[in-house]
Each structure stands twice: as C-alpha cells, then as structure tokens.
Amino acid sequence: MLKTTTASLKPAEVEKKWIVIDAEGAVVGRLASFIAMRLRGKHRPDYTPHVDCGDYVVVINADKVKFTGKKLTDKKFFWHTGYPGGIKERAVGKILGGRYPERVLEKAVERMLPKESPLARKQMTHMRLYNSAEHPHAAQNPEVIDFKSLNDKNARSQ
Numbered sequence: 001m002l003k004t005t006t007a008s009l010k011p012a013e014v015e016k017k018w019i020v021i022d023a024e025g026a027v028v029g030r031l032a033s034f035i036a037m038r039l040r041g042k043h044r045p046d047y048t049p050h051v052d053c054g055d056y057v058v059v060i061n062a063d064k065v066k067f068t069g070k071k072l073t074d075k076k077f078f079w080h081t082g083y084p085g086g087i088k089e090r091a092v093g094k095i096l097g098g099r100y101p102e103r104v105l106e107k108a109v110e111r112m113l114p115k116e117s118p119l120a121r122k123q124m125t126h127m128r129l130y131n132s133a134e135h136p137h138a139a140q141n142p143e144v145i146d147f148k149s150l151n152d153k154n155a156r157s158q
Helices: 028-040 092-096 103-110 118-124 147-157
Strands: 018-022 056-060 076-080 087-091 127-129 143-145
Touching: 018 028, 018 147, 028 056, 028 103, 028 118, 028 147, 076 092, 087 092, 092 103, 103 118, 103 127
Parallel strands: 018 056, 018 143, 056 127
Antiparallel strands: 076 087
8 A cells, every 4th residue: 555645754853973074185066065965964765855854064174175177266255245335255266275264165065055044054053164184073973974985986977
C-alpha cells in the first residue's frame, strides 16, 4: 500500500554532525556551494525545507581560497553606506589581502542561502571560519571532508 503523506522531519529528531573542510587551494564558488548545501541539510535524504537539519561546518585555511580567471582584480563587492551617493566597492583581491580575508567565503556562502530568512540566519551561525589549520572544535569529533579530492572526482566524471 502506498503512503499518502510525506514524512516531515521535526526539529527534535534532527541529528547534526560536525564536518571540517580544508579550504586551501579550493575555488570559492564551488566550496561555497558545497558548504551552503551542508548548512541547509540538502545532502540528507530526509531534508525538510522549513527545519534546520544541516550540519555544523568548520572551515580551516579560509584565507587561502582561490579564484579562477581574472576575478581577483575584476570581481568587486559593493555595499552602500546609507547616505546619498554612498555606494562603495572593493576588489576581491584587496579583501583577501586585508584584515578579514575569511569574509570573502562567508559572503559567498551567505548569498547562497535563502534571503531575509530567520532560518538562513540561524544556519549561518553553524559555520565557523578559521584562517589557520587549528580550530577549537576537536571535542565535537568532526568528520574531515577532503573537498579537493571530491572536486577532482566530480571534474573527471564530467
């Protein structure tokens, strides 16, 4: 007999895992897409859109990401100060060489999650970015995911 209802995950039933990703040498867009999918929980067979069922993601070496082509000089981030004529811009290469280089990856992931959503804001708090290879989350026994080999395998299969 066929089921006529869809199984929906409840917040109390969610089991979250911790994963560690080394971002050294990874392309920003591909890495951000992978992280956003894990934060939302879309990799799970029991994914429910309105429930926070994603994993905790720890990214190490977040300042060592790379861009393809001429994006380091040509790609610009824009923001507005709130004053008339207050549009500002900065090249990605300048941000990566600046004081907070991890913000490039943070903004890339943030812009891949749903917009203006309390759920997306909560899911963003489950991502931790570190510019070195050390992180203080060893007690959570995080699973190490080798993103570079995953990405190489996907590139070869296409």
